[in-house]
Amino acid sequence: MELSDRILNVEASQTMAINDKANLLRAQGKNIIGFNLGEPDFDTPEFIKMKAIEGMEKGYTSYTNVSGLLQLREEICNKYKREYNLLYSPEQVIVSNGAKQILYNVLQTIINPGDEVIIIAPYWVSYPEMIKLAGGKPVVVHTKEENDLKAKVQDIKSKISKKVKAIILNSPGNPGGGVYTKNQLSEISNLVVDNNLLMISDEIYEKFQFNDNKYISIATLGEQIKARTIVVNAMSKTYAMTGWRIGFAAGPENIIRKMGIIQGHSTSNANSIAQYASWKGLANRKLDLEIKRRADEYKERCDIMINKINKIPLLNAVKPVGAFYVFLNIKETYNLKYQDYLINDSLSFAKALLEGAGVAVVPGIAFGMDGYVRLTFASSREDINVGLERIERFIKKISV
Numbered sequence: 305m306e307l308s309d310r311i312l313n314v315e316a317s318q319t320m321a322i323n324d325k326a327n328l329l330r331a332q333g334k335n336i337i338g339f340n341l342g343e344p345d346f347d348t349p350e351f352i353k354m355k356a357i358e359g360m361e362k363g364y365t366s367y368t369n370v371s372g373l374l375q376l377r378e379e380i381c382n383k384y385k386r387e388y389n390l391l392y393s394p395e396q397v398i399v400s401n402g403a404k405q406i407l408y409n410v411l412q413t414i415i416n417p418g419d420e421v422i423i424i425a426p427y428w429v430s431y432p433e434m435i436k437l438a439g440g441k442p443v444v445v446h447t448k449e450e451n452d453l454k455a456k457v458q459d460i461k462s463k464i465s466k467k468v469k470a471i472i473l474n475s476p477g478n479p480g481g482g483v484y485t486k487n488q489l490s491e492i493s494n495l496v497v498d499n500n501l502l503m504i505s506d507e508i509y510e511k512f513q514f515n516d517n518k519y520i521s522i523a524t525l526g527e528q529i530k531a532r533t534i535v536v537n538a539m540s541k542t543y544a545m546t547g548w549r550i551g552f553a554a555g556p557e558n559i560i561r562k563m564g565i566i567q568g569h570s571t572s573n574a575n576s577i578a579q580y581a582s583w584k585g586l587a588n589r590k591l592d593l594e595i596k597r598r599a600d601e602y603k604e605r606c607d608i609m610i611n612k613i614n615k616i617p618l619l620n621a622v623k624p625v626g627a628f629y630v631f632l633n634i635k636e637t638y639n640l641k642y643q644d645y646l647i648n649d650s651l652s653f654a655k656a657l658l659e660g661a662g663v664a665v666v667p668g669i670a671f672g673m674d675g676y677v678r679l680t681f682a683s684s685r686e687d688i689n690v691g692l693e694r695i696e697r698f699i700k701k702i703s704v
């Protein structure tokens with residue numbers, strides 16, 4: 305059977321090989337420290353779990369509106385008004401199965417064959433493949449450590465052509481950990497407005513920012529950019545609800561409505577019980593304190609991880625300002641050998657580290673930037689300490 309060009313054009317996640325191997329080693333009884341997962345090690349707050357039970361008991365068990373329960377969309381509007389003074393109506397909001405489906409829907413809505421979308425490397429793994437699935441072409445802007453793994457506005461500008469439809473911005477970034485400043489955001493916003501583009505602002509890590517600045521959503525920088533921005537968010541990371549699959553977006557009504565048409569013919573609505581619990585969770589101000597507590601804990605774990613990395617020869621990392629990942633530069637280990645593995649890229653480093661130290665990390669090539677691996681510090685302090693000690697021993701072993 306001949307498969308579609310669409311699927312043949314898309315790559316499977318390069319992170320799976322390491323994950324499969326890690327699971328195999330675990331099944332053989334080996335102790336593996338997993339720094340590879342992109343999810344909080346905290347559990348969903350008890351309040352939200354209880355509200356899911358209440359939702360079932362109250363009969364929130366049927367299809368909802370395709371775009372989500374009205375009360376949840378109203379609560380999302382309240383969040384944006386309260387936190388950013390951004391005004392949206394429920395018709396400008398859609399709820400989907402995670403931020404992933406939001407991004408998928410928006411790209412399906414705006415891309416024609418051959419259209420280009422600008423993404424910034426290191427980028428979240430699914431952006432390029434989702435763009436390709438929609439028939440578009442990802443155009444990659446590269447970044448440097450000296451710019452904190454954030455794109456220079458000039459570099460974004462040089463990629464803009466008539467074919468470019470949109471820019472995806474992810475601040476705080478996965479995996480780079482960069483947070484764009486107000487000046488940088490306003491320069492990018494001028495580019496978007498002047499070139500008639502759409503801004504897809506992936507703000508899923510908004511609550512995990514480690515400096516004292518207030519988080520800035522690009523949509524707050526004026527009516528013109530707001531009218532061209534799809535703000536993407538989710539319950540997943542903020543509320544440690546990755547398995548519940550609730551993401552949401554706010555933006556121009558015509559695009560949001562069309563995203564709903566795609567969703568209506570693919571998955572209908574997001575899970576009704578998870579929507580009910582999310583509505584109650586977003587409305588509960590006491591949970592803000594819990595989220596802040598978790599953000600403070602991530603900040604401390606980030607410090608622990610970076611301090612340990614700074615003491616290990618051959619490894620370097622830019623200190624993240626947000627999200628919960630360290631993007632570790634491993635280029636100085638190139639040409640060293642662990643048993644029969646010659647380390648010459650991020651994949652060979654990740655394989656050698658897994659075999660030699662029992663530590664699972666994600667190769668940077670999955671994020672469009674070889675020479676790096678991603679470690680998450682949404683892991684327990686104990687795992688961070690033990691995992692980094694193992695990495696240090698491994699580096700010393702292969703350096704002799």
Ligand SMILES: Cc1ncc(COP(=O)(O)O)c(C=O)c1O
Nearest residue numbers: 342402403404428478538540551
């Ligand atoms: C930057 C970024 N965007 C989107 C997603 C998808 O989030 P969700 O689990 O809500 O689909 C992730 C998850 O890892 C992410 O890191």
